[in-house]
Amino acid sequence: xxxxxxxxxxxxxxxxxxxxxxxxxxxxxxxxxxxxxxxxxxxxxxxxxxxxxxxxxxxxxxxxxxxxxxxxxxxxxxxxxxxxxxxxxxxxxxxxxxxxxxxxxxxxxxxxxxxx
Amino acid sequence: xxxxxxxxxxxxxxxxxxxxxxxxxxxxxxxxxxxxxxxxxxxxxxxxxxxxxxxxxxxxxxxxxxxxxxxxxxxxxxxxxxxxxxxxxxxxxxxxxxxxxxxxxxxxxxxxxxxxxxxxxxxxxxxxxxxxxxxxxxxxxxxxxxxxxxxxxxxxxxxxxxxxxxxxxxxxxxxxxxxxxxxxxxxxxxxxxxxxxxxxxxxxxxx
Ligand SMILES: Nc1nc2c(ncn2[C@@H]2O[C@H](COP(=O)(O)OP(=O)(O)OP(=O)(O)O)[C@@H](O)[C@H]2O)c(=O)[nH]1
Ligand SMILES: [Mg+2]
Numbered sequence: 001x002x003x004x005x006x007x008x009x010x011x012x013x014x015x016x017x018x019x020x021x022x023x024x025x026x027x028x029x030x031x032x033x034x035x036x037x038x039x040x041x042x043x044x045x046x047x048x049x050x051x052x053x054x055x056x057x058x059x060x061x062x063x064x065x066x067x068x069x070x071x072x073x074x075x076x077x078x079x080x081x082x083x084x085x086x087x088x089x090x091x092x093x094x095x096x097x098x099x100x101x102x103x104x105x106x107x108x109x110x111x112x113x114x115x116x
Numbered sequence: 117x118x119x120x121x122x123x124x125x126x127x128x129x130x131x132x133x134x135x136x137x138x139x140x141x142x143x144x145x146x147x148x149x150x151x152x153x154x155x156x157x158x159x160x161x162x163x164x165x166x167x168x169x170x171x172x173x174x175x176x177x178x179x180x181x182x183x184x185x186x187x188x189x190x191x192x193x194x195x196x197x198x199x200x201x202x203x204x205x206x207x208x209x210x211x212x213x214x215x216x217x218x219x220x221x222x223x224x225x226x227x228x229x230x231x232x233x234x235x236x237x238x239x240x241x242x243x244x245x246x247x248x249x250x251x252x253x254x255x256x257x258x259x260x261x262x263x264x265x266x267x268x269x270x271x272x273x274x275x276x277x278x279x280x281x282x283x284x285x286x287x288x289x290x291x292x293x294x295x296x297x298x299x300x301x302x303x304x305x306x307x308x309x310x311x312x313x314x315x316x317x318x319x320x321x322x323x
Contacts, residue, residue, distance in 0.1 A: 043265025047236055050204055050262065054229040059222065063205025066258050097205040105256050 003034065003099065003114055010039040018045045022052050025094055029064055030056070034095035034114065040068045041092045049094070065100040068092040069110055135182050135193040136322050139242035141235070143259045144171040144201030146248045147279040151305035152178065152198035158311070159183050165198045170214045172224060174200045175231035177238060187319045194318075197242065200231030202259050239266050244273045244321055246314075251278040251286035251302065255294045264295065273321040275314070278302045282309060 006028055013021050022045065028035050041049065046068060053064050069090050093103070093110065102113040140148045149165035156164040164180040166173055178198040185192045206228045211221035239245075245267050249255050267274050276295055278288035282304040292300050301317055303310040 043262055043269055046258070046262040047239065047266055050202065051233050051236055053204060054206070054232050057206055057225070057229050059208065062207035062209075063203070066204055068258065068261065097207070103258070104254070105258075 004032065006033045006035050008035060008037045008039075013037070013039055018042075018048055021045060022048050025049060026052055026056060029094055029096050030061065032096055032099055034093065034100060037092040037094070039092075040090035041066075061096065061098075063097045064094055065097050065103050065112070066092065066094045067103045067105055067110055067112070069105070135195045136243040137195045137197055137241065138318065139197045139199055139238060139245045140248060141199050141239075141245050141263050142201060142248035142277075143250070143253075143257055144203050145169070146201065146250045147305045148201065148248045149174050149178070149198050151246070151248060151277065151279065151303075152180070152196055154305050154308060154311055155185075155196060156180050156183060159185055164196065170211060170216075172201060172203075172206065172211075172228035172231070174198060175224070175227040176200065177231075177234055185315055185319060187315050190319055192319050192322050194244075194322075197238065199235040199238065200228065202232055202235055202263065203228075204258065206232070239263070240270055240272075242272060244275070244318065246275050246277050246318075248277045248279050248305075249291055251280050251288045251291060252283050255291040260295075264298070274298055275317050275321065276300045277305075277314065279305050282307045 008024070013024070021041070025035055046066065049064075049066065057063055069092070093112065095114065100112055100114050104111045140152055142148050149167045152165045153163040153167065156162055160180070160183055165178045177200070180196040183194050183196050185194060206225045208221040208225035211224050212218060216224065247260065247263055249260060264274065276291060276298045278291045278300050280286055281288055281302045288300065288302040299317060301310065301314045303314055305311070
């Protein structure tokens with residue numbers, strides 16, 4: 001089976017609420033896609049993503065693997081940067097756990113094992 | 117800032133009457149309930165939670181209210197909250213592998229997902245959080261990072277507990293290296309090693 005990646009640029013999610021962002025992610029993940037978000041999720045969004053995932057779990061959909069790298073702290077500085085249209089560094093990768101088996105990380109590196 | 121002073125005093129006043137809530141957080145199976153039982157046993161003589169090698173044993177928030185901890189003559193009353201382990205996936209097949217029937221496994225998975233939501237909802241309401249990690253495993257998990265990120269964003273005091281140091285393969289130094297901004301206490305919740313150090317840290321942080 002071919003593995004599909006989807007790249008979501010900062011511009012795509014610009015101006016969208018956290019709720020809307022999470023809905024976009026969930027939709028793609030449910031279609032067996034692995035998503036790479038140019039703009040990393042904040043801790044509050046990661047929390048929301050886990051809660052949404054928990055309500056979506058069924059026998060056939062066991063959940064997600066997610067990994068955020070870089071500046072994920074939603075502090076004032078990064079909010080100001082975002083408000084001014086700039087980008088904070090980092091990224092988030094999300095995929096369905098029946099496709100992404102393992103995510104290994106260290107502070108600046110990310111490696112994941114995917115396949116069916 | 118006179119108002120800030122007044123505010124602090126008022127907070128202290130209300131805190132004095134209200135017990136601190138201490139949330140025990142972490143990945144699944146790291147020994148949260150074993151630790152909750154250890155704390156509860158030490159100060160009340162009673163256990164509070166069920167422990168199991170099967171993941172997602174705790175599927176709702178287990179509370180033990182008004183537990184008084186005394187360190188160096190100082191007393192602190194806490195409400196202990198043993199949280200369900202947080203995960204980004206819950207696969208019922210895993211429980212079947214432990215010998216559970218398919219029906220029981222699916223029921224357990226359903227309860228586990230509810231428990232995770234409940235634990236996350238509590239995140240912003242605890243006064244202190246212990247984040248328990250299994251010192252034998254890679255500490256750099258998304259769950260740990262998400263829990264810590266949310267606690268940090270809300271300025272909730274955090275103590276990282278490097279658990280299971282009685283095991284040969286324990287490498288608590290990896291935890292210290294991964295989260296240098298936090299204090300880490302190395303313990304064995306099972307054997308009771310070093311829990312006094314943890315009590316000291318809790319009392320120190322609760323003000
Ligand atoms: N060797 C060792 N084993 C431990 C220690 N603490 C817990 N365990 C074991 O780890 C397993 C899980 O313990 P629990 O206390 O149920 O873990 P938990 O974090 O509450 O798990 P969930 O509620 O499922 O998330 C059990 O088999 C415990 O006996 C420890 O300090 N040393
Ligand atoms: Mg437990």
